[in-house]
Amino acid sequence: MENSQKILIVEDDHFLGDLLVDYLKKHGLRAYLAKDAETALKMIRQERPLLVLLDLLLPGMNGLELLETLKNEDIVPDLPVIILSNLSQKEKIEQAINLGAKDFLVKASFDLSEITQKVKNILGISEEEVKNIPEQPKN
């Protein structure tokens, strides 16, 4: 299956990353993992996924820096990004939303089914919008 039909999960913790991939798969959504922001950026530039679940605390480039890069390259907000982080400070949330993230979920406050529902909701909205926009050539 091409990555354009999958969710990209950017998460450096193996345990959490695998849990997310398995759960999404069990509920009809294919997903693949990137362990750091640089790898995620390469993957996104190569082939845009359906949606990105983005952790903030990552080795090397952090999640907000990745989000800013994607915004500067006009990839976001077309590409929906949901922040999934254990950071919960208001200023982080505001920063992420200002950079074009569709939502900010604090990991410890949501379970897997709630996260999956959020993903499905956002994809549902995106699909509707995409139907009405004339086809744009991909870079």
Place this chain on the structure above:
Amino acid sequence: MKNNTIVFIGGAFAGGIMEGIFLWISSAYPGEVVSFSLFEQSTLLLFILLGGVASLAFSYKKRFDADEGVIAKHQGDNKAKDDLISMTLHHIRTPLTGMMWSTKELSVETPADDPQKNRIEKLHEETVRILATVEKLLKTSRENNGRSSYCFEEYSTEKLERLISESISKMKPAAYAKDISVETETSPLSQKTAKIDGDKIITVVQTLFENAIHYTKSGGGIKIRMEEKKDGFLFYISDTGIGIPPDEQSKIFTQFYRSTNAKRARSDGLGIGLFLAKSFVDAHGGNITFTSSAQGTTFIVRIPISEPNNTIPKQEEKPPTDTTI
């Protein structure tokens, strides 16, 4: 005292020896018994005294320097300890989140008639509880390190009342589950405003309400009251709980302190809820007080208010750091 006496005598002895040598050298007849004039006796006494005082002063300076060194080392050690604690808690939080997710799914997937169902549910509940504890400890660590970041906005008294009421509503089911009644009373509010960090106030309300539930027996009651007075917005929370023993009341806002009643009611508390609540209320320029007896406890939180657009003394906002854990 004993130490100081020894030091003084030692110094005095040394002073006396020095003067004796001086006099012996200055006398023209080293071999003879020297008889001292009154003047010479006085200088001898003076040197003895000076010797003693100098020795004492020197000893004090040494001790002072040593103390300063110890204090500086302690402060450095405390910061290192706090950093280590933050780092550890953050690293624990990640796998705990995974465990919370997994145990939830296990619980959902286990049929109701499975004999393991209860055990799995309990496992999940305990994981959620540990995670909540880790969050509290992290907040305390941030507070201790001066790394709590505050985000103040202007709230009307009406908005503040709504914020508190909504927090209470979310927690009412927990009270009802323990068969504790909850009553809320509000009074008319003016157009005045307050500088509020919403998340911090929610934490304060949650802490006080959770305490009220924990320390009140089944069948008891919690009363919430909000009113506006000239100098502030007041939030009262009264319970019919076990109260705080009088000789322990002065300590309850101390970090990690737990009263004997608290320990009896709940062996697993951390003693940081009230410490954090007080820190947060203080940061708003307000204060938190209480009255307590064996029939129950009432906490009163006061937040300063003023006319809209008036300058409330600027609350110091601690700058957020990029990699705040």
